[in-house]
Amino acid sequence: MKGIFISFEGPDGAGKTSVLKAVNQALSEQLGEDQVLLTREPGGDRIAEQIRDVLFDDQNTNMDPRTEALLFAAARRQHVVEDIEPALRAGKVVLSDRYVDSSVAYQGGGRHLGIDDIWELNEFAIHDLLPELTVYLDVPSEVGLKRIAQHRSDQVNRLDREKLAFHRRVRQAFLTLAKRHPHRIVVVDADVDLATVIQEVKQLIHSRFPSLLA
Ligand SMILES: Nc1ncnc2c1ncn2[C@@H]1O[C@H](COP(=O)(O)OP(=O)(O)OP(=O)(O)O)[C@@H](O)[C@H]1O
Numbered sequence: 001m002k003g004i005f006i007s008f009e010g011p012d013g014a015g016k017t018s019v020l021k022a023v024n025q026a027l028s029e030q031l032g033e034d035q036v037l038l039t040r041e042p043g044g045d046r047i048a049e050q051i052r053d054v055l056f057d058d059q060n061t062n063m064d065p066r067t068e069a070l071l072f073a074a075a076r077r078q079h080v081v082e083d084i085e086p087a088l089r090a091g092k093v094v095l096s097d098r099y100v101d102s103s104v105a106y107q108g109g110g111r112h113l114g115i116d117d118i119w120e121l122n123e124f125a126i127h128d129l130l131p132e133l134t135v136y137l138d139v140p141s142e143v144g145l146k147r148i149a150q151h152r153s154d155q156v157n158r159l160d161r162e163k164l165a166f167h168r169r170v171r172q173a174f175l176t177l178a179k180r181h182p183h184r185i186v187v188v189d190a191d192v193d194l195a196t197v198i199q200e201v202k203q204l205i206h207s208r209f210p211s212l213l214a
């Protein structure tokens with residue numbers, strides 16, 4: 001495939017969506033809007049968005065953790081087939097707000113299902129489609145949760161409401177993944193002001209893909 005696939009990961013409130021907005025804008029200015037696909041997980045095409053609604057439905061308080069893991073993987077599969085792969089075949093830069101590492105961190109770490117089991121489940125779903133670069137925005141759990149409470153308290157979902165211990169396990173699992181995949185996953189300190197994080201991420205993308213953001 002000709003395109004470039006970059007995923008953005010990190011705990012809640014790390015700044016993924018904020019940083020992606022800036023990166024998407026810069027890349028769209030350079031390459032043209034139709035050469036960049038900004039997408040998010042879980043979500044994408046219609047089927048994946050329907051699965052997203054089930055996952056984040058506040059009434060689904062009795063969802064089994066394995067059901068949750070399977071639904072995330074199912075949504076991801078559909079997203080890969082209907083959105084990501086066609087864009088990569090067309091030579092686009094694909095920017096995904098979360099991807100496979102979030103499942104491993106939230107369901108594997110947060111929900112105690114195990115990093116290895118959730119990785120295997122997702123290998124089935126992604127069928128070898130890993131990003132060339134994963135930007136992992138790292139913040140202490142308290143910092144991310146505080147940002148959300150301060151700025152986005154109207155948009156808090158079922159997973160955001162988990163206890164602090166859950167969010168700490170999520171972060172530890174992300175850091176474990178970063179150690180296991182040191183070439184693909186680059187850790188960026190996101191506990192600094194947003195402009196600095198954006199600058200770091202742009203430099204990182206340019207250093208990995210010299211034709212981008214030149
Ligand atoms: N580096 C930063 N310093 C201070 N505030 C920030 C920083 N990055 C983002 N924020 C603010 O924190 C809030 C959460 O940021 P954002 O929505 O980008 O995080 P996210 O990683 O996408 O979170 P989620 O996982 O919940 O989608 C926003 O109000 C944003 O303006």
Ligand SMILES: [Mg+2]
Nearest residue numbers: 016017018097
């Ligand atoms: Mg976000």
